[in-house]
Amino acid sequence: MNVGAARTIRRPRPEWPWHLGVAGAVLLWGLLYHLLGPLAERLSGQVPVNRHSHAGEALAFFFYDVPKVMLLLTLIVFAMGVVRSYFSPEKTRALLSGKREGAGNVLSAGLGIFTPFCSCSAVPLFIGFVSAGVPLGVTFSFLIAAPMVNEVALVLLFGLVGWQVALAYLAFGLGIAILAGVVIGKLRLEGWLQDWVREIHSGAAAPGGVAGKRLSMADRYRHGIEAVREIFGKVWLWIVLGIGLGAVIHGYVPEDLMVRIMGADAWWSVPAAVILGIPMYTNAAGVIPIVEALLGKGAALGTVLAFMMSVIALSLPEMIILRQVLTLRLIAVFIGVVASGILAVGFLFNVLF
Amino acid sequence: MKTVKVYGPGCKRCETTAAMVREAAAKLGIEVDVEKVTDPRSIAMAGVMSTPGVSVNGKLVHSGGLPDAGRLEGWLSESS
Numbered sequence: 001m002n003v004g005a006a007r008t009i010r011r012p013r014p015e016w017p018w019h020l021g022v023a024g025a026v027l028l029w030g031l032l033y034h035l036l037g038p039l040a041e042r043l044s045g046q047v048p049v050n051r052h053s054h055a056g057e058a059l060a061f062f063f064y065d066v067p068k069v070m071l072l073l074t075l076i077v078f079a080m081g082v083v084r085s086y087f088s089p090e091k092t093r094a095l096l097s098g099k100r101e102g103a104g105n106v107l108s109a110g111l112g113i114f115t116p117f118c119s120c121s122a123v124p125l126f127i128g129f130v131s132a133g134v135p136l137g138v139t140f141s142f143l144i145a146a147p148m149v150n151e152v153a154l155v156l157l158f159g160l161v162g163w164q165v166a167l168a169y170l171a172f173g174l175g176i177a178i179l180a181g182v183v184i185g186k187l188r189l190e191g192w193l194q195d196w197v198r199e200i201h202s203g204a205a206a207p208g209g210v211a212g213k214r215l216s217m218a219d220r221y222r223h224g225i226e227a228v229r230e231i232f233g234k235v236w237l238w239i240v241l242g243i244g245l246g247a248v249i250h251g252y253v254p255e256d257l258m259v260r261i262m263g264a265d266a267w268w269s270v271p272a273a274v275i276l277g278i279p280m281y282t283n284a285a286g287v288i289p290i291v292e293a294l295l296g297k298g299a300a301l302g303t304v305l306a307f308m309m310s311v312i313a314l315s316l317p318e319m320i321i322l323r324q325v326l327t328l329r330l331i332a333v334f335i336g337v338v339a340s341g342i343l344a345v346g347f348l349f350n351v352l353f
Numbered sequence: 354m355k356t357v358k359v360y361g362p363g364c365k366r367c368e369t370t371a372a373m374v375r376e377a378a379a380k381l382g383i384e385v386d387v388e389k390v391t392d393p394r395s396i397a398m399a400g401v402m403s404t405p406g407v408s409v410n411g412k413l414v415h416s417g418g419l420p421d422a423g424r425l426e427g428w429l430s431e432s433s
Contacts, residue, residue, distance in 0.1 A: 088417065089402040116417060120364040121404040127397035196394060226418070321362075324393050 018218045026075075033071050040064035058251035065160060065289070066243050070236075072159045073152065074228055080151045081227025085220040087115045089125055096142070097132045101185040104138040109177040112145030119147060119318050126325050130193070131200045137185020144338060145177035148313040152231065153284035156239075160246075160292040168349070169305065176309070176341035183337050192330035238286035246289035253297055262299030269303045270346035274339050277310025287311050302349030309342045354384045355429065360396045360406035361389070366419055370405040377425045385429070 040063040049056045092115045096108055117125070122143065129139040149170060157166040190198070215223075262269050280287075291304050319331055326334070357374050361367025371387055378385040390396055399408065403417035407428070414428045 093402065116403060118364075118403070120362055121402065121417075123362070123393040124360075124396045124404060125402045127393070128400075128402035131397070200397070
């Protein structure tokens with residue numbers, strides 16, 4: 001019985017094993033990342049294919065890029081999982097409610113990166129924001145930034161294309177989210193919400209949320225591990241498929257073909273990329289390896305970025321979910337405004353680079 | 354008899370959460386009535402902003418992500 005009594009008094013467990021474990025894992029990670037290049041060379045050397053043939057290059061790409069991306073994803077997704085445990089939709093809502101448009105849009109887009117978000121709770125989140133007095137435009141800034149600027153997209157861009165492009169994606173993704181939110185706010189479209197949402201909006205007090213619980217550092221690490229498990233459960237197949245397809249494009253698609261259809265001279269390629277991206281729905285992981293390979297074959301950066309943003313930010317399934325709270329007219333405006341922003345980014349990049 | 358509501362539009366994690374609630378209740382020997390709330394309006398009105406959310410006897414105890422199994426047992430045994 002003594003054991004049972006002792007167990008009810010819960011002493012806080014020491015946290016140093018966690019810190020030690022995380023530090024050890026990070027060290028191991030660094031070692032693996034460092035060894036990756038030589039290891040990949042040796043592996044692709046084992047396959048009896050000429051290193052400089054199409055197939056050889058495709059294989060090297062596959063042996064090197066898949067593990068590299070997986071490693072990068074593990075580290076960053078874990079870190080973001082820990083960081084996100086400091087944020088919650090409730091806290092974000094409290095920060096945003098009553099904020100004026102403009103500054104509110106900037107804050108909202110920024111918080112969109114760090115607040116845990118899944119498109120399956122887009123509707124309750126939308127209502128939670130709007131009913132607490134977060135302006136519609138500010139809410140949209142959040143809803144655009146949250147899926148578009150995510151760490152999976154940024155890590156893959158960084159790992160496969162380069163930090164400059166990753167940074168550009170971050171900056172322009174945020175820019176589109178902020179501006180589109182400002183425009184939607186200026187249009188005063190509150191009347192275009194579904195009736196029942198408007199009723200909540202124009203009166204009833206915001207429903208309360210769960211009282212915040214204090215998390216220990218170990219809890220936060222657990223959040224990070226959970227995030228890694230979830231991301232890998234969801235995206236690993238896409239990554240492998242995407243990189244495989246990317247490798248095929250890398251090795252076999254003739255260079256001038258891509259330059260002709262996706263090069264900077266073909267002005268119509270940017271709108272075509274945006275339109276193509278809307279019905280396509282995959283997470284960032286599936287699309288980016290293809291993006292890298294297309295870029296390698298002379299497709300213009302702006303066109304490729306526009307395609308990517310459209311695939312990630314404008315997805316048909318999410319529109320169908322949002323249809324429960326927005327009227328069709330408002331969805332059309334939403335798509336129109338965001339698509340214009342993406343178009344502008346695409347053209348701008350094609351002119352600048 | 355406790356009324357547990359699981360809020361969520363029917364994604365996989367919501368199903369898992371409901372199963373976890375049943376499992377925890379069976380383990381503790383508590384009788385529960387698990388109700389899944391999928392209507393977005395009701396989810397929002399309950400104050401759930403990220404799904405799945407869980408309420409026990411009308412009190413919201415969790416929202417966002419899978420609940421921790423240990424905590425879940427705590428919530429179930431707490432308010433008796």
